[in-house]
Amino acid sequence: MIRLDGLGKRYPDGTVAVGSLDMEVRRGELVALVGPSGCGKSTTLRMVNRLVEPTSGRIVLDGDDVTQVSAVELRRRVGYVIQQVGLFPHLTVGDNVATVPRLLGWDKKRRRERVAEMLDLVGLPAGTYADRYPHELSGGQQQRIGVARGLAADPDVLLMDEPFGAVDPIARDRLQGEFRRIQSELHKTVLLVTHDIDEAVRLADRIAVFSEGGRLEQYAEPAAVLGAPANEFVADFVGSDRGLRRLAVQPVEEADLVHPPVVRLTDRAADARRTIAGAPEPYAVVVDDAGSLRGWVAARTLEQCPPDALVEEVARRFGETITLGEFLRRALSELVRHDAGWLPVVDGERYLGVLTPDAVYAALRRTVPGDGGVDATVEQPLLRAV
Numbered sequence: 001m002i003r004l005d006g007l008g009k010r011y012p013d014g015t016v017a018v019g020s021l022d023m024e025v026r027r028g029e030l031v032a033l034v035g036p037s038g039c040g041k042s043t044t045l046r047m048v049n050r051l052v053e054p055t056s057g058r059i060v061l062d063g064d065d066v067t068q069v070s071a072v073e074l075r076r077r078v079g080y081v082i083q084q085v086g087l088f089p090h091l092t093v094g095d096n097v098a099t100v101p102r103l104l105g106w107d108k109k110r111r112r113e114r115v116a117e118m119l120d121l122v123g124l125p126a127g128t129y130a131d132r133y134p135h136e137l138s139g140g141q142q143q144r145i146g147v148a149r150g151l152a153a154d155p156d157v158l159l160m161d162e163p164f165g166a167v168d169p170i171a172r173d174r175l176q177g178e179f180r181r182i183q184s185e186l187h188k189t190v191l192l193v194t195h196d197i198d199e200a201v202r203l204a205d206r207i208a209v210f211s212e213g214g215r216l217e218q219y220a221e222p223a224a225v226l227g228a229p230a231n232e233f234v235a236d237f238v239g240s241d242r243g244l245r246r247l248a249v250q251p252v253e254e255a256d257l258v259h260p261p262v263v264r265l266t267d268r269a270a271d272a273r274r275t276i277a278g279a280p281e282p283y284a285v286v287v288d289d290a291g292s293l294r295g296w297v298a299a300r301t302l303e304q305c306p307p308d309a310l311v312e313e314v315a316r317r318f319g320e321t322i323t324l325g326e327f328l329r330r331a332l333s334e335l336v337r338h339d340a341g342w343l344p345v346v347d348g349e350r351y352l353g354v355l356t357p358d359a360v361y362a363a364l365r366r367t368v369p370g371d372g373g374v375d376a377t378v379e380q381p382l383l384r385a386v
């Protein structure tokens, strides 16, 4: 959807903000640009909508070279959301959202409908909010309006420069969650500049790590940037706690599971006890005849009941389950929240195994190359650095 070919910007004072950048963004993909201050992220972003004129190279949008097209044409195709929101203070929320549609000459009715649709999308109904002025909104609400405005002309591409930068961490978390929902509905092609590596990890399909002069040091999925940094620069930038960050992007896999003894609802207590005997932990998982998870039982409980009693009379339910493919962060958080040794993993109803705190730890270490350092031999199939 976006191709940058040898894109460069040298400012008149001689500063080379971006040397020569080659990069591609797929349709519907959200790419986060991260890197230290002054490395050329914002300049790159602004070249895509030509707020900054490139001094070399080309920008190709959906197959069209837009390096020369008019700014108005580009605004229709490329939405823009910035940190300080940039809402016009003297215009109502509705008129702010309608800015680009008005520039494009949409009639009043179409604008009004679109404003209502966009305000609904960001959770601020037009009936309540369209006629307010920006100063009558909270910071978080203003940022939502910024997103609504960026999307109003239904652009193919959305550029976001620190869009959630100016709000407190809780509002930010909520805005990120909402934006994820919006993106999962709209599938825009998004370029997002952020200082916050956790935001990049949370939102991005791929992360582009820049160093000074707009050099692309690594361009890969979040799990690869965190688990297999391309070089020392990237490893330093994503931080020594990248192992923890990977909790948010590493899914629970079958290989992570532990398999304690399993008994059936219809087993007799004495048989169930024999099944557990010799296992490392004095507990068993309980399933029904179809293999669906029904709970757990302790060896001690089985010892205290008549040998002929059935497991179903004494089985207890698990507080929580997790599905294969969910992220390890939720697994760890449930284990901590329930102070549990086991978190059962299911696929629909079907019981697959349990996660333990040790298993979560092992899963995190599994694909970390080397010992907290960089392993240059690790394959980086998504690396697009040129």
Ligand SMILES: Nc1ncnc2c1ncn2[C@@H]1O[C@H](COP(=O)(O)OP(=O)(O)OP(=O)(O)O)[C@@H](O)[C@H]1O
Residues within 6 Å of the ligand: 011, 012, 013, 015, 016, 017, 035, 036, 037, 038, 039, 040, 041, 042, 043, 044
């Ligand atoms: N108008 C300008 N004239 C001269 N130099 C500029 C201009 N705008 C930006 N620069 C320089 O270009 C380089 C890249 O700036 P840019 O804003 O793209 O970086 P950034 O990675 O977005 O930084 P930050 O994370 O701090 O926002 C910096 O050295 C900056 O000082």
